[in-house]
Amino acid sequence: MRLSHEERSLPDPVCGMDLSRKASVEELEYKGRVYYFCADVCCRAFKEQPEKYVQQHRQHGIRSE
Template sequence: MNMAIDPVCKMEVDEKTVKIKTEYNGETYYFCAPGCKKAFEENPEEYVG
């Protein structure tokens, strides 16, 4: 199982089964819910780095 961390809420998500993801600066980010993806897309620099 490949687990990723949702950068917004820090929840573990399975990269193979998660349906909510986005690309930013050549990296793929995975999310537990649409709200986390929306928050990330509105201000990605707050969650990256």
């Protein structure tokens, strides 16, 4: 339920590239969130080990600075 601040560019969780929604080639929903990928290979890597990439995102420090 917290989509408001996530409209801007989103990093590809696999390679870290900044993506706008238009730039994304692949998208995948995982646990209620949608992730965008720069390429099919990144999307596949995420599907294989989603936990690995999602956890990186969960660290503290994402708050506003």
